Amino acid sequence: MNFPYGIPMTFASLGLIEPLLRALEALGYQTPTPVQTQAIPPVLAGRDLMAAAQTGTGKTAGFALPLLQRLTMEGPKVAPNSIRALVLAPTRELADQVHESIRQYAEHLPLSTYAAYGGVSINPQMMKLRKGVDVLVATPGRLLDLYRQKAIRFSQLQTLILDEADRMLDLGFAEELRGIYAVLPKQRQTLLFSATFSDEIRLLAAQMLNDPLTIEVSPRNVAASSVKQWVVTVDKKRKADLFIHLMKKHRWGQVLVFAKTRVGVDQLVDRLQGLGLNADGIHGDKPQATRQRALDRFKSNEVKILVATDVAARGLDIDDLPTVVNLDLPIVAEDYIHRIGRTGRAGQTGEAISLVCADEVELLSAIEVLTRQTLERKEEPDFEPEHRVPSTDASGQILKKPKKPKKPKVSSSKRNLGKWVDSGESEPTPAVKPVRKVPVFNTGPRKKKP
Numbered sequence: 001m002n003f004p005y006g007i008p009m010t011f012a013s014l015g016l017i018e019p020l021l022r023a024l025e026a027l028g029y030q031t032p033t034p035v036q037t038q039a040i041p042p043v044l045a046g047r048d049l050m051a052a053a054q055t056g057t058g059k060t061a062g063f064a065l066p067l068l069q070r071l072t073m074e075g076p077k078v079a080p081n082s083i084r085a086l087v088l089a090p091t092r093e094l095a096d097q098v099h100e101s102i103r104q105y106a107e108h109l110p111l112s113t114y115a116a117y118g119g120v121s122i123n124p125q126m127m128k129l130r131k132g133v134d135v136l137v138a139t140p141g142r143l144l145d146l147y148r149q150k151a152i153r154f155s156q157l158q159t160l161i162l163d164e165a166d167r168m169l170d171l172g173f174a175e176e177l178r179g180i181y182a183v184l185p186k187q188r189q190t191l192l193f194s195a196t197f198s199d200e201i202r203l204l205a206a207q208m209l210n211d212p213l214t215i216e217v218s219p220r221n222v223a224a225s226s227v228k229q230w231v232v233t234v235d236k237k238r239k240a241d242l243f244i245h246l247m248k249k250h251r252w253g254q255v256l257v258f259a260k261t262r263v264g265v266d267q268l269v270d271r272l273q274g275l276g277l278n279a280d281g282i283h284g285d286k287p288q289a290t291r292q293r294a295l296d297r298f299k300s301n302e303v304k305i306l307v308a309t310d311v312a313a314r315g316l317d318i319d320d321l322p323t324v325v326n327l328d329l330p331i332v333a334e335d336y337i338h339r340i341g342r343t344g345r346a347g348q349t350g351e352a353i354s355l356v357c358a359d360e361v362e363l364l365s366a367i368e369v370l371t372r373q374t375l376e377r378k379e380e381p382d383f384e385p386e387h388r389v390p391s392t393d394a395s396g397q398i399l400k401k402p403k404k405p406k407k408p409k410v411s412s413s414k415r416n417l418g419k420w421v422d423s424g425e426s427e428p429t430p431a432v433k434p435v436r437k438v439p440v441f442n443t444g445p446r447k448k449k450p
Contacts, residue, residue, distance in 0.1 A: 014040045017069055019108035024065075026284075027104060033058035033334075035217040040066045048212040049191045050205050057217050058334065060101045063087075063161050063191050068106050071134055075158055078112070078132035082156040087137040088180070090167040092117040093362060097331045098163060099137040111135065118142045126151040140168065140176035147183060159189045162208070166194040166201055181208055195396075226344035228351045230376040231364065233389045236357040239327055240271055242383045243355065247305075252323045254298075257307045258339050260328035265307045268327065272305055279305035310335050318342065326354040329363040333370040358387040361398055369396040 011024055011032055032040070035057045043049055043066035053059040071084055078084050087102075089095040099115035106113060111134040116125045118141055125142070129151050138146075146152045162168065168177065190209045194201045197216075205212060234242045247255065259265045262283040272279035280303045282291040298306040299318055310330060324343045330336050343350025354375070356364055368374055374393045379385075391399040 009037065011036075011065075015044055016040070016065055017072065019072075020065055020069060020105060023105050023107045024061075026107070029061070033062075033217075035059050035215070036062040036065070038215045038217065039063060042213050043067065043189075043191065044069060046070075046189055048189060048209040050197075050209060050212040050214045051191070051193050052195065052197050052216040053193055058332075059193050059217075060098055060163075060332075061105065063163075063193065064098075064102045064105050067135070067159055067161070068102070068109055068111060070159070071111055072109050076156070078134050079153075079156055080132050081129055081151060082132045082153050083129075083134070083136040084156050085135045085159040085161070086143075086154075086157060086184075087135065087161040087163055088140055088143070088168065088177075089137060089163050090139065090171050090173065091362070092119055092139060094164060095137045095139055100331075102135055102137065106135075113137070116142050116146060118145070122146065122149065122151075132156075140173045140180060144176055144179055147180075154184050157185055157188055159191070160184060160208075162190070162192045162194075162204075164194065165192050165204060166196060166198060169200050169204070177204070177208075226349050227340050228349070229340065229354075229373075230351075230378055231354045231356050232378050232380055232383075233385050234355050234357060234380070234383050235385045235387055236359060238383055238385075239355045239357070240268055242380060243268070243325060243327060244272070244275070245380065245383070246325075246353065254301060254304050254321060255306075255323040255325055256298075256321060256342060257305060257325045257327050258330070259307055259309060260331070262309060264328065265309060268307050272307075277305060278303055279307065281307040283309045310339070320348050322348070322350055324350065324352045326352070329354060329356060329360045329367065331363065333363070333366040336367045336370070356389055357385065358389050361390050361392060364389070365392045365396055365398050368392055368394045 009032065011021055011029065014032060014037070016024075035051065035053045039049060039051060039059075039062035043063060049063075051059065051062070053062070067085055075084060087095075087098055089098055095115045095117045099113060103113050112132070113135040114125075114128055114133045115137045116129075117139040122142070122145060125146065126149060129136075129146065136143075136152075143152070147154075162177075168174075190212075192201070192205050192209060192212070232242065232246070243257065246252075257268065259268060262285050265281040265283045269279050269281035280294040280297065282294045286294075294303065294306065297303040307327075321343045324340050326336070326339060330339065340350075340352035343352060354364075364375070372394050377389075393399075
């Protein structure tokens with residue numbers, strides 16, 4: 001297939017099958033990103049691929065869509081305790097994110113997907129794998145644990161994907177990757193995605209890939225200069241309280257709020273309506289007619305606060321929206337650009353405020369790398385987080401918070417002395433315990449040894 005790389009086109013023109021196109025339409029995807037445009041055709045053709053693509057470039061769809069199509073069109077049904085495709089991710093959080101995306105893309109396909117990682121019991125994961133799984137997303141350590149427990153076999157493996165391979169090496173997974181490589185079938189397709197091509201990544205690719213096609217894609221990372229952006233750090237459980245406080249403090253007129261989940265949307269809307277505020281919510285579980293009605297009421301300024309998920313808000317276009325609030329940071333960094341791009345339009349200024357908790361520091365770091373800026377941080381009085389958010393910067397470095405200095409141990413007598421000195425009272429009379437008489441043995445003259 002002759003493929004004009006870099007030229008915008010449709011997902012249909014990339015050769016994707018109808019069930020995938022339906023899933024993409026439901027998700028609101030319209031035009032492929034550059035990495036999708038360059039990756040999908042060669043992956044469909046069975047080529048190995050080495051791609052330099054950062055978070056926010058659409059790389060997950062770039063490998064997941066052609067992978068799902070190949071599994072649907074080729075190969076036998078998955079056998080017990082077997083997998084047909086393996087996606088390795090460096091962290092539990094990324095494994096969850098990638099699996100959720102793959103699950104959405106496979107909505108209309110007869111394929112099973114699952115995510116396995118450490119930090120939770122291995123037994124339910126072993127049970128899930130008994131019937132076999134078409135696509136397994138896993139962290140390297142847990143995958144090896146499952147293999148050693150004989151819960152997984154690789155004889156049916158068709159495709160291996162290394163997602164964020166550079167982070168896997170940074171986190172010290174080189175030995176685990178070598179162990180996994182040793183037990184995988186030699187005949188397979190391998191895709192490697194990394195933010196950069198370091199010497200270590202090139203060496204890893206030389207060992208694991210066969211004549212790969214190499215692509216390099218830069219993210220679309222331009223945020224409007226008319227949008228003032230800042231972060232307010234807060235504990236997760238107090239985000240809704242902080243939003244309500246900020247809304248009243250700054251007297252926001254109309255505000256679009258983004259939440260990560262459908263449950264999160266419903267909970268915040270219920271809370272706001274319970275306070276008598278004019279709020280509505282949209283997400284994928286609501287009928288299209290209901291969502292459209294809420295969008296229309298928000299556009300006409302009948303609704304002052306609209307809470308939405310990323311997918312549900314696609315197509316929302318308001319020229320004079322003053323404020324966007326990220327109750328939760330987006331899983332995909334590029335969605336941050338889409339979110340805040342809904343304010344500061346048509347010559348107007350806007351503001352984008354993100355309420356960030358400690359669990360979201362990696363998402364915040366990815367956004368700062370994508371936008372090439374360190375976002376201004378603030379703390380709101382009475383909402384200072386107990387769990388501090390580590391420092392981040394535009395280089396992607398996450399600086400762990402400094403450990404609190406340990407207080408020197410003070411004996412109970414010194415503590416009591418300190419209390420007496422501070423109190424200004426007269427010196428306390430020490431309690432004297434009676435000394436118990438100790439029996440004495442062998443007090444007579446010593447006998448001479450014979």
